[in-house]
Amino acid sequence: MSAVTSRSRRRRTISEINMVPFIDVMLVLLIIFMVTAPLITPSMIALPKVGQASKQPQSPVRIEIQKDESLQIRFKTNVVTSSVGGVATAIVGGEPAVKAEAAEAVPVVISADKSIRYETVVKVMDALQKAGVTRVGLSVQTGK
Secondary structure, rough: OOOHHHHHHHOOOOOOOOOOOHHHHHHHHHHHHHHHHOOOOOOOOOOOOOOOHHHHHHEEEEEEEEOOOOOOEEEEEEEEEEOOHHHHHHHHHHOHHHHHOHHHHOOOOEEEOOOOOHHHHHHHHHHHHOOOOOOOEEEEOOOO
């Protein structure tokens, strides 16, 4: 008789998905994100402001990049015309006062026309860095 009763009782498969555990997990994740979101601060970059320098260098070497990408290097007493590749040798070997000081201590200010490609300014800065010049600044015009 036991065989007869087992045949008559067949297990029916449930074809429904139980959504309650899924909803519980989603609510827990939502609460975690709501609690942690205000704690995450967006990354802020502190950019330097124009005119905030403590003091200006006494006698910087000025590099002027013209519209046609020619360079003029202005020392205290003379002006030298150079190319982007030869700017480092012109700075280090350009004037006896610059030779006497270490190349690292020479302040260099780069002034470029605003229509110049950014790549040209970066090449000049790279050439100065390879020559050992560490004090490089960019000249800007203050807007009023």
